[in-house]
Each structure stands twice: as structure tokens, then as C-alpha cells.
Amino acid sequence: MELANRVKTLTPSSTLAITAKAKELKLQGHDVIGLGAGEPDFNTPVHILDAAKQSMDEGMTKYTPAGGIPVLKSAIIKKLQDDQHLTYEPNQVIVTTGAKHALFTLFQVLLNPGDEVIIPTPYWVSYPEQVKLAEGTPVFVEAREENEFKITPEQLKEAITDNTKAFVLNSPSNPTGMMYTKEELEKLGEICVQHDLVIVSDEIYEKLIYTDKPHVSIAELSAQLKEQTVIINGVSKSHSMTGWRIGYAVGNAEIIKAMTNLASHSTSNPTSIAQYAALAAYDSSQEKVEEMRVAFQDRLNKLYDWISDIPGISCVKPEGAFYLFPNVQEAVANNGFSSVDDWVKALLEEEKVALVPGSGFGAPNNVRLSYAISLDQLEEAAKRIKRFVLNHQ
Incomplete structure (x- = not known):
């Protein structure tokens, strides 16, 4: 076959x-x-387990909206307001079957054959594979060890061509654990704005930081960068909920609408019970x-x-x-x-x-x-x- x-x-x-x-x-x-x-x-913390059990007892076991239940979207919006001082509307949020599915769906709606996506190396193993599945072309830029595994503005600029559509940013990084500073993000962001690149900001490890350096989302830095950035996040790492498979993407409403339409034909919706568990993760003590x-x-x-x-x-x-x-x-x-x-x-x-x-x-x-x-x-x-x-x- x-x-x-x-x-x-x-x-x-x-x-x-x-x-x-x-x-x-x-x-x-x-x-x-x-x-x-x-x-x-x-x-997974006990209060989250209890919330999942309660949702089952209350019959929350049916289909949900393809883009996620409204109360969870509201909790995600509140989290972004509290942590990153970013304001979003519900039509700018999609809840997905894990952050990995958010990335997969994003690349599917974003890329046409031949579109290039700049991916710093070392990279998380699924980035290039997902780009290729969307018929895009991964373009690798080496983040050198002597620069703490972070690419420079000059490297980013050199990698951009007429076919470049997006730039993947993962901070803190898997596998290196390194983070970009606000100043570094500002310089990279300036180049992304100049070339109208979509910034895919994978922030799944933002709660697991071990220095005094704060986590900064590139979307925080200006209104234009917010417009060009799609934030990818979820509860898998922060709340030890990997098996629950709840992630999300937040960004431009047109992109999120396309992702929601595609998700409706692939997963129908994220698991209802897991969504109520994620709601408890965000709505309770941290x-x-x-x-x-x-x-x-x-x-x-x-x-x-x-x-x-x-x-x-x-x-x-x-x-x-x-x-x-x-x-x-x-x-x-x-x-x-x-x-x-x-x-x-x-x-x-x-x-x-x-x-x-x-x-x-x-x-x-x-x-x-x-x-x-x-x-x-x-x-x-x-x-x-x-x-x-x-x-x-």
C-alpha cells in the first residue's frame, strides 16, 4: 500500500x-x-482532579464548542491579563487538544507550499515536522552555545527571504532551558515587524523559571507585535497535566477563526472533562x-x-x-x-x-x-x- x-x-x-x-x-x-x-x-493537583470528577458527575460529558468552552476561554484571557498585561477577546482564543495540536493547526492554516518558517536550533523536535506536514519549508538558524543558545538579530535578518512567513520563538526553550530578555526580544521583534512575519511564540514553560529574570512574551512589547504574534501555551507543564491534553493559541482573530474551523473537522473539540480540569487549574490557587x-x-x-x-x-x-x-x-x-x-x-x-x-x-x-x-x-x-x-x- x-x-x-x-x-x-x-x-x-x-x-x-x-x-x-x-x-x-x-x-x-x-x-x-x-x-x-x-x-x-x-x-495533577488534587483540586484539579476533583474538578474533573465534579464535571463528570454534573454531566459535562458532551460535545463542546470546537474552540473550547467559553468559561475556559475567559480564564485564559484573565491569565494573560494578569501575567502578561495583554488584553484579548474570546474570538482571539482557541482551546486545543494540547499545545502541540495548537501548533499543528496553526501551521496548517498559515502555510502554503514553499512558505518558509525560521526555526532556531536547537529546536523542539516537532516544529520542523509540523511545518513540513503543512507543506512549508523549515529554515534553521543555529543558536550558538556561546550565545546561550539564542539567535542574534543579525542571524534572523540574514535568514529572511521573500518566502519567509513565520518565525518560531520558544522561551524558555525546550531543549536548552534558555530565555530571551526583554531587550533581545525587542530587537528580534523589530525585524519581524519590518518583514511582516508571524511570530509563533511557544511559552509552554513560562511558569518553570529559576532565575530572577522575568518571563517576557514578545506580544507584550508593542501593539504591532501583539498583532503579529500567536501565543501558544497550555496547562501540561505548568500544572502537571500532560495527559489531559489541553493547550491553546491566542492571537489574530482571523487566524484563530481559521484554526477553529479546521479543528471542528479534526478533533470536533478538546475533551470536555479536561477543559473543566484546566478551568480549575487557572481559577484556583497556584x-x-x-x-x-x-x-x-x-x-x-x-x-x-x-x-x-x-x-x-x-x-x-x-x-x-x-x-x-x-x-x-x-x-x-x-x-x-x-x-x-x-x-x-x-x-x-x-x-x-x-x-x-x-x-x-x-x-x-x-x-x-x-x-x-x-x-x-x-x-x-x-x-x-x-x-x-x-x-x-
Whole structure:
């Protein structure tokens, strides 16, 4: 059977693949420590679980509007007003089946064949695949390690052509955890305004920040940037609700209307019960969000020291999210491996530690380590990685 051309070039998600391999080895009885997870290890807070149960008891189990229930849209609008001082109307908000689906739907309604989307590397694995599925062309710009994995205005300017339609901005970043400052965003935004680019601002990690530097949405900086920006966010990371699949997009009403029309023919609507759970996430105390952030910060500080102590591994300390993204090129060479991918495979086989190779993020010299597991496991993982490196010297 001949498959559609659009799926033939897709690359499987490296994060999901490594997590699946780690689970497989665990089922075989091996003591595997998986550092590939892209989700918090905390359960969804109890008050959110209770709200979901209540919605079921009250019969909120039917179809909802394709773009989300009005009360959740209102809660999202309030959140954006409180946190980013941005004002939106309900017709500028769509609730989606996860932030990933918001991005997918956005690219589908935005791109025509040949339209280019500028994506800084390292990138989240699904950005280029989603652009290709929409018949667009990903254009990669290297965010260099010496610049804290952030692109410069000059790099952005050089990448723009007559075919450029959009620019993807992810701050805090997956996989690097780095954040753009207000001043950096202003300079990038100026170029986007000059060239009338749609800015896709993925802000899913905005609540998980470990420095005094505040999260800034590029949409905050001017009325024109707000008009050109589509904010992507959701409750998956901030409220430990990955499995509930609730995200959203906020921006230009014409774009949001097109996304809503498309969603009506793909998912009908986000799950009703999950929407009421998300409503409780935004409408109640954020104490659990802060507790999780503090726990992640403690893990980051300890794991960063442990990993930085391993010969041949260097790391820029992240400012947000829950990943380290160390450069392991020197360790790989000293250990006699031809690539980081081979080194990662051998580490999993010998020491039963699962990392995600940076090749899946457009950064072949790096690996991604998630610290969304317990401190004890993180410490043991660091010991195993160090032992592996020393044993292969």
C-alpha cells in the first residue's frame, strides 16, 4: 500500500522513542533510569482532579464548542491579563487538544507550499515536522552555545527571504532551558515587524523559571507585535497535566477563526472533562505550581553540578523548563565513539541510563537530560554516566 508523500519524510519523535526504549528495558527487569521524559513527575493537583470528577458527575460529558468552552476561554484571557498585561477577546482564543495540536493547526492554516518558517536550533523536535506536514519549508538558524543558545538579530535578518512567513520563538526553550530578555526580544521583534512575519511564540514553560529574570512574551512589547504574534501555551507543564491534553493559541482573530474551523473537522473539540480540569487549574490557587517549580530548581542546581563534574562534558546552566542540554562532544571523542547517538545507545545498554541525543533537536554534539525524576535517581544517573565516561577513557 502506497502511503501519502506527506508522511514519508516524517522523523519519529526522539524523545518518545527513547522513553519507549527505557520502558521496554524496565519491563525486561533492568534497573533503567530514564532521563528522556518531557513531563513533570508530579501528579495533577488534587483540586484539579476533583474538578474533573465534579464535571463528570454534573454531566459535562458532551460535545463542546470546537474552540473550547467559553468559561475556559475567559480564564485564559484573565491569565494573560494578569501575567502578561495583554488584553484579548474570546474570538482571539482557541482551546486545543494540547499545545502541540495548537501548533499543528496553526501551521496548517498559515502555510502554503514553499512558505518558509525560521526555526532556531536547537529546536523542539516537532516544529520542523509540523511545518513540513503543512507543506512549508523549515529554515534553521543555529543558536550558538556561546550565545546561550539564542539567535542574534543579525542571524534572523540574514535568514529572511521573500518566502519567509513565520518565525518560531520558544522561551524558555525546550531543549536548552534558555530565555530571551526583554531587550533581545525587542530587537528580534523589530525585524519581524519590518518583514511582516508571524511570530509563533511557544511559552509552554513560562511558569518553570529559576532565575530572577522575568518571563517576557514578545506580544507584550508593542501593539504591532501583539498583532503579529500567536501565543501558544497550555496547562501540561505548568500544572502537571500532560495527559489531559489541553493547550491553546491566542492571537489574530482571523487566524484563530481559521484554526477553529479546521479543528471542528479534526478533533470536533478538546475533551470536555479536561477543559473543566484546566478551568480549575487557572481559577484556583497556584500554590502547587510554585511547589513544583521550587522542587525543579533544587534538582537543577544539584544535577548541574554533578554533570559538570564529568570529564569531557560542559553545560550552559538553564534558566527554565526542566532539562539540561550539555555538550558531550569531547567525552564522546575521548570514549572512542563516532557519534553522540552511538554514545547514547552504549550508555543505555551498559549503564541503563536513557538520554535523548541532541541530533533530534538539531544539535548533534549535545544530549538532553530531563530532571523530572527524583533527586535520588538523578544522583544515581549522574554516577552511572560518570562511570561510563571514565571506563571508556
